[in-house]
Amino acid sequence: xxxxxxxxxxxxxxxxxxxxxxxxxxxxxxxxxxxxxxxxxxxxxxxxxxxxxxxxxxxxxxxxxxxxxxxxxxxxxxxxxxxxxxxxxxxxxxxxxxxxxxxxxxxxxxxxxxxxxxxxxxxxxxxxxxxxxxxxxxxxxxxxxxxxxxxxxxxxxxxxxxxxxxxxxxxxxxxxxxxxxxxxxxxxxxxxxxxxxxxxxxxxxxxxxxxxxxxxxxxxxxxxxxxxxxxxxxxxxxxxxxxxxxxxxxxxxxxxxxxxxxxxxxxxxxxxxxxxxxxxxxxxxxxxxxxxxxxxxxxxxxxxxxxxxxxxxxxxxxxxxxxxxxxxxxxxxxxxxxxxxxxxxxxxxxx
Amino acid sequence: xxxxxxxxxxxxxxxxxxxxxxxxxxxxxxxxxxxxxxxxxxxxxxxxxxxxxxxxxxxxxxxxxxxxxxxxxxxxxxxxxxxxxxxxxxxxxxxxxxxxxxxxxxxxxxxxxxxxxxxxxxxxxxxxxxxxxxxxxxxxxxxxxxxxxxxxxxxxxxxxxxxxxxxxxxxxxxxxxxxxxxxxxxxxxxxxxxxxxxxxxxxxxxxxxxxxxxxxxxxxxxxxxxxxxxxxxxxxxxxxxxxxxxxxxxxxxxxxxxxxxxxxxxxxxxxxxxxxxxxxxxxxxxxxxxxxxxxxxxxxxxxxxxxxxxxxxxxxxxxxxxxxxxxxxxxxxxxxxxxxxxxxxxxxxxxxxxxxxxxxxxxxxxxxxxxxxxxxxxxxxxxxxxxxxxxxxxxxxxxxxxxxxxxxxxxxx
Numbered sequence: 001x002x003x004x005x006x007x008x009x010x011x012x013x014x015x016x017x018x019x020x021x022x023x024x025x026x027x028x029x030x031x032x033x034x035x036x037x038x039x040x041x042x043x044x045x046x047x048x049x050x051x052x053x054x055x056x057x058x059x060x061x062x063x064x065x066x067x068x069x070x071x072x073x074x075x076x077x078x079x080x081x082x083x084x085x086x087x088x089x090x091x092x093x094x095x096x097x098x099x100x101x102x103x104x105x106x107x108x109x110x111x112x113x114x115x116x117x118x119x120x121x122x123x124x125x126x127x128x129x130x131x132x133x134x135x136x137x138x139x140x141x142x143x144x145x146x147x148x149x150x151x152x153x154x155x156x157x158x159x160x161x162x163x164x165x166x167x168x169x170x171x172x173x174x175x176x177x178x179x180x181x182x183x184x185x186x187x188x189x190x191x192x193x194x195x196x197x198x199x200x201x202x203x204x205x206x207x208x209x210x211x212x213x214x215x216x217x218x219x220x221x222x223x224x225x226x227x228x229x230x231x232x233x234x235x236x237x238x239x240x241x242x243x244x245x246x247x248x249x250x251x252x253x254x255x256x257x258x259x260x261x262x263x264x265x266x267x268x269x270x271x272x273x274x275x276x277x278x279x280x281x282x283x284x285x286x287x288x289x290x291x292x293x294x295x296x297x298x299x300x301x302x303x304x305x306x307x308x309x310x311x312x313x314x315x316x317x318x319x320x321x322x323x324x325x326x327x328x329x330x331x332x333x334x335x336x337x338x339x340x341x342x343x344x345x346x347x348x349x350x351x
Numbered sequence: 352x353x354x355x356x357x358x359x360x361x362x363x364x365x366x367x368x369x370x371x372x373x374x375x376x377x378x379x380x381x382x383x384x385x386x387x388x389x390x391x392x393x394x395x396x397x398x399x400x401x402x403x404x405x406x407x408x409x410x411x412x413x414x415x416x417x418x419x420x421x422x423x424x425x426x427x428x429x430x431x432x433x434x435x436x437x438x439x440x441x442x443x444x445x446x447x448x449x450x451x452x453x454x455x456x457x458x459x460x461x462x463x464x465x466x467x468x469x470x471x472x473x474x475x476x477x478x479x480x481x482x483x484x485x486x487x488x489x490x491x492x493x494x495x496x497x498x499x500x501x502x503x504x505x506x507x508x509x510x511x512x513x514x515x516x517x518x519x520x521x522x523x524x525x526x527x528x529x530x531x532x533x534x535x536x537x538x539x540x541x542x543x544x545x546x547x548x549x550x551x552x553x554x555x556x557x558x559x560x561x562x563x564x565x566x567x568x569x570x571x572x573x574x575x576x577x578x579x580x581x582x583x584x585x586x587x588x589x590x591x592x593x594x595x596x597x598x599x600x601x602x603x604x605x606x607x608x609x610x611x612x613x614x615x616x617x618x619x620x621x622x623x624x625x626x627x628x629x630x631x632x633x634x635x636x637x638x639x640x641x642x643x644x645x646x647x648x649x650x651x652x653x654x655x656x657x658x659x660x661x662x663x664x665x666x667x668x669x670x671x672x673x674x675x676x677x678x679x680x681x682x683x684x685x686x687x688x689x690x691x692x693x694x695x696x697x698x699x700x701x702x703x704x705x706x707x708x709x710x711x712x713x714x715x716x717x718x719x720x721x722x723x724x725x726x727x728x729x730x731x732x733x734x735x736x737x738x739x740x741x742x743x744x745x746x747x748x749x750x751x752x753x754x755x756x757x758x759x760x761x762x763x764x
Contacts, residue, residue: 015606022603030618065510069566076572150384153752157745159695159715161702162737165722169730180726288608292699296722307611308703311618319611326608 005339012331019327020088020320024081027316028061034097037314055097056083084320093324094317103321107302111325112195113183114301117293118286120198120217121225126279129229133236133275137244138263148233155230161292164223168296171219178215181298185212220297224290228282235278239271246270272344280337284330302326375680378757385753391746395739399454408452410710415443423731438731440721446732449712450739456713457743460628460697460706461690467632469686472639477678479597479640480647481670482590488666492528495593496584500524503580507573511562516573519557520580523550527584547585554581598644601637609634613696617705624697624713627706631696635689642685646678680758687751691744698740714740 035051036043052058060079067075087094093103132152136145171178184190184197190209193200198217201210243249244267252262290303306322309315342348379385402408421431423438437446487495504520527550558577562570604612616630650656656673664672700706701715709716714736721732 018603019606022607026612026615030615032618063510065512065569068510068572069569073568153748154741154745157691157695157741157748159698159737159740159744161699162718162733162740165718165725165733165737169725169733173726173728173730288610291610291614292702295703303610307608308614311611311614323608323611326611327606330606 001342005335008335008338012335015331016324016328020085020324021081023320023323024061024084027311027319028080030311030314032314033057034314034316038097056080059083088324093321096318097315098313103317106305106318107321107325109195110300110302110305113299114287114290114294114303116196116198117217117220117224117290117299117301118283120221121286122228122279122283124221124225125228125232125282128225129232130236130275133233134240134263134268136233136237137240138259140241140244145237149237152230152233155226156234158226160223160226161296163226164219164293164296167219167223178219181216181296183213183216183300184209185216188212220293220299223296224286224293228279228286231282232275232278236271236275239274240267243267243271269344273341276337276340276344280333283333287329288326375754375757379753382753382756384749385757388746388749388751388753391742392750395454395743395746396458398451399458402451403455406448406451408448408712410444410449410452410712413442413444413449413710415439417443419443422729437735438729440717440732441724441729446717446735449717450714450735453712453714453717453736454739454743456624456707456711457694457697457740460624460631461693461747463628464631464635464693464696465686465689467629468635468639468689469682471632472636473643473678473682475597475601475636476640476643477647477670477675479594480644481651481666481674483594483644484648484651485590485666485669487590487593489528492589493525495588496524496528497521498524499588500580500584503583507558507562507576507580510576511565511569511573513561513565516558516561519561520554520577520584523553523557523581524584542586547582550585551578551582554578554584557581594644597640601640604634605637613700614703614705617700622705622708624707624711627697627700630700631693634696635693638689639682639685642681643678646681647674650674650677684751684755684758687747687754691747691751694740694744694747 033048033052035048035055035057038051039047049058057080062079062081064076064079067073067078084094091104093107095102096106132148136148139145168180172180179185188209190197190200190206190213191204193203197213198210201207201213240263249262249267252266253259257266288303288307290299290301291308293299294301294304295308302322302325306318306326310318310322380389419439419441421435421439421443423436424431425434425436427434433445435445435447437450440446440449482491498521500523501517501521504517507520508514508516531546554577555574556577558580559570559574562573613630613634616633617626620626620629651674653673656669659669659673697706697713698715698718701713701717702719704716704719707713707716709720717736718733721729721736725733
């Protein structure tokens with residue numbers, strides 16, 4: 001098992017390298033010069049050149065063929081990409097072009113916000129979606145099954161940015177129960193330990209802050225959690241329907257076991273593999289796809305900042321850093337899902 | 352006895368003949384949810400088409416500040432003399448009118464985007480699936496090796512800034528096939544060490560030789576890459592190679608967050624509805640490629656395909672007569688669902704300001720325009736465009752679900 005884990009982690013290295021190469025090409029294909037974006041359209045040419053040199057943008061992207069022609073093998077490999085990789089291995093993700101602050105620091109501040117939101121959304125999706133799916137399968141073709149499946153189809157069809165806006169309308173504007181956006185009220189201070197506000201306030205026993213943070217989380221988590229809820233419910237139902245037809249379930253019923261035991265202890269265990277796969281895939285989507293939810297709720301995560309603002313503003317290092325982080329986390333989740341198979345189903349062995 | 356047989360025959364003859372598609376249609380409209388989906392889709396399609404052709408609307412001159420952000424009214428009042436069932440937006444435009452006209456844009460984006468993904472993804476999937484399980488003919492092999500040579504040869508060609516080097520390697524690829532005796536069907540191709548060495552040597556000369564004109568260091572770089580390319584071209588590559596190249600590229604596209612990809616494409620092309628179609632279509636390519644490939648892979652193992660091969664049918668005949676028609680039903684189901692998600696995508700990109708350009712009516716862009724007025728109570732400007740997105744998407748999803756049940760009778764429980 002340990003050997004398998006190590007081999008899996010090693011095999012991730014080329015994937016991650018591939019991701020950095022593609023993202024490097026992608027951001028450089030986008031027209032527009034970061035130096036010009038920084039200085040404005042009417043900047044003097046030599047100023048632009050100086051900035052380009054400072055940022056290393058005057059170097060070729062991958063390899064310098066002219067240096068090779070001169071016989072300068074050292075500069076042949078001295079490209080933007082090589083510099084980026086070297087710095088990355090030293091733990092330096094570069095500075096934001098516009099705001100000149102280290103991206104690693106910014107990621108440390110913003111990523112917990114994304115994690116917190118994604119985690120709570122997924123918690124909601126599992127807590128609601130799983131029982132609904134199990135019940136629908138147990139009462140196959142009953143009104144409950146039909147209603148929950150229609151609702152889940154509505155959930156899949158929901159443009160979540162619109163759902164978020166509707167929540168704001170209802171809970172923040174009309175009922176005034178919840179705040180419109182942000183992570184925490186400005187008046188409340190929390191000692192930062194992990195930057196996950198709910199966890200930090202729990203650790204320091206700051207209950208007002210925890211309550212406020214949860215109130216801020218409620219609407220975005222509900223909006224972001226809708227689609228995973230619907231998908232998990234559908235997947236659970238389909239997988240449970242398959243398992244419930246097998247002989248051992250009939251035997252369990254015949255033994256006179258209570259239905260809840262049959263469903264949760266006998267059936268769910270075998271139905272769980274496709275469900276955990278779905279949960280893993282959806283978790284990746286939550287981490288990467290929160291661009292719109294973050295926009296609507298002014299959520300200070302990495303989605304809008306790293307994937308939208310940075311691309312539109314030609315802030316290459318931010319796009320690279322944020323994408324690399326997201327890719328790493330997704331790859332890591334996939335690994336966890338694969339490993340959980342062996343844990344959930346003893347018949348699966350990894351050599 | 353005879354009487355009974357006669358009756359059976361009567362029943363069989365008397366039963367109205369139904370084609371495969373007629374049968375599927377019957378199953379489709381016998382399902383409540385599919386009927387509901389069909390009705391929703393029909394309403395949206397008909398209203399959008401009707402509005403586009405018969406209800407003139409020029410978004411560039413639609414502006415009336417005196418009617419700014421008025422709530423819905425169904426009868427004229429003194430203050431608001433005109434009827435606005437969905438209210439008006441921040442420029443005093445009638446939201447109902449813009450929602451109906453926005454439907455045309457959303458459907459258009461959906462159709463074109465799905466068309467792009469389907470055409471490119473489907474073709475790639477067809478190629479990958481077909482050549483993974485069918486032997487590649489000699490002409491096909493020449494073509495494949497020339498292409499691989501050309502592709503790999505681009506690197507030394509770029510390094511030495513001599514375009515013709517890529518052509519040299521393409522020729523080397525073609526020669527590699529022609530110099531080899533025709534492969535026996537079914538035999539597992541073996542790596543021939545001597546052949547690899549010879550071709551690596553030729554590659555070294557082809558890469559390094561012309562590059563000597565540039566500089567000795569460049570010649571070393573080009574020679575080394577030529578050596579590797581020559582070696583690769585001597586390997587017995589076949590259909591699995593084509594397939595794995597295609598599918599790895601698809602995997603790379605899928606590995607990226609779809610939002611990042613779509614936003615990056617739109618940053619590259621610039622905002623606009625037509626560009627949004629391309630971006631959404633591109634992001635969808637791998638889905639269809641994977642779907643079609645897996646369908647084709649299972650189809651090539653079917654008895655009728657093997658029989659057709661045994662009777663000596665050519666690749667084109669097998670592909671177009673036997674395989675293509677049978678990939679249609681999963682593709683139709685996926686495309687219907689794809690239309691739904693393309694409409695959501697169009698809305699999302701429009702909301703971010705990357706889709707439709709402002710005065711143009713599009714549901715997502717309308718939401719992006721007015722969501723800032725939500726806190727001041729203008730709920731109607733946000734409710735109706737979003738409702739239009741949700742209902743149309745729901746319609747296509749219901750229809751897709753129904754189609755899946757109707758087109759695959761084996762699935763019905």
